[in-house]
Amino acid sequence: MSRSQLYEMTRSLIAHGKAKTMELADRVVSIPASAYTDPEQFEIEKAKIFKRMPLMLAPSCELSKPGDFKAMTVVGVPVLLTRQKDGSVAAFLNMCTHRGNPVAQGSGNASRFVCGYHGWMFKNDGDLLGVASPGDFGAINKAEHCLTKFPVLERAGLIWVILDPHSTLDIKDFLCGYDDLLEHFGFANWTLFDSRQLEGPNWKTAYDGYLDFYHLPVLHANTFGSDFFNRANYFAWGPHQRLSSPSVNAQKTGSTETVxxxxxxxxxxxxxxxxxxxxxxxxxxxxxSFYGGGGRGAMISQLFPGNTVGESVTTQFYVMEHAPDTDAVRQGARDQFDFLKIVVRDEDYTTGKRQHEALQSGLMDHVLFGRNEGGGQVFHQWVDRLTQASDDDLPLIFAKQKIAEAAE
Ligand code: FES
Ligand SMILES: [Fe+2]
Known part of the structure; x- marks a missing residue:
């Protein structure tokens, strides 16, 4: 089913490529400029989007072996991801149930975590194994003091977590079948080459750029070139969107040649x-995805709101189908990954920060998304819809979406 969707999209891209056309949105859409600069709106987005919706917190290959763990802070929430003995992934609130100190820092491999404050010990499945000096501390029910678990789902070689232990939203429903498409990358068997963090502008300003091919030959004239395509067709599964350039051409597998x-x-x-x-x-x-001297790879960019409305932090993961086995391949992957740092940091995010500063003057009412920028239109519609939805509405929105997708 999902494979046939890939073929269908490709046929449409070829037809539009031949005709030199693209799918256009119905109209030009205005977004209030304050949507990018209002600190109150920013707080609402953190609470209603980032603390309620499933977030893709790690590619599976970042936690490939039992015992692997990663601690991270997401919109102020300390999170601990662990790969358990049975191979499944668990996600916890990274706070000791004694007095709240994070039990793990950074990343590594461990079957248990000893809290660095008073020495309580937890298993990597969240169980409280031991209270320090239990006779002195007094009796507590250990089973009631395990680490708090977050809902988690691993699909398509990616790990989603909801930072709300009481969420009733089904992560599978939220994905709207998109995970079946992502499975075709085969990320579950890929390997993590490297990762880095970049500081960017407002998270929506930054995300707009990922949904936009219109800017490619202009902003990236010095890196991708000024004759690069600027058209994209958008395919949506609920709020998730693939964008691809309408063209008869594609890269041949395992080479930089075009077919x-x-x-x-x-x-x-x-x-x-x-x-x-x-x-x-x-x-x-x-x-x-990219094919450079390093072989087949993909950059997974993971964007989070930063400390203020004008800041965001992006982790770039460079994942590869095969771990490089020679210096030349390793260097090729390194060059590709470094190139992408320059493109995003020096071109996309530098521009985003300038754009944000200008918008903060407050002298512009609204910004525009053209008929050729349907992806941005859809993204902002979903942000509005989900920030306005009540907790009870969320599961219904995605259950309905599931029925609508199935009917298509
Ligand atoms: S806060 Fe963890 S042992 Fe006291
Ligand atoms: Fe860009």
């Missing part, structure tokens, strides 16, 4: 061609 898909039998279309473009996962992930 004309319209001259090939469909069954010979390479998997890279079926997956090309940018795959975004609402509200904060963008996945783009």
């Amino acid at each position: 004309d898909l319209s001259k090939m039998r469909e069954e010979d279309w390479p998997i890279d061609a079926l997956l090309q473009g940018v795959w975004t996962i609402f509200p904060h992930i963008s996945i783009a």
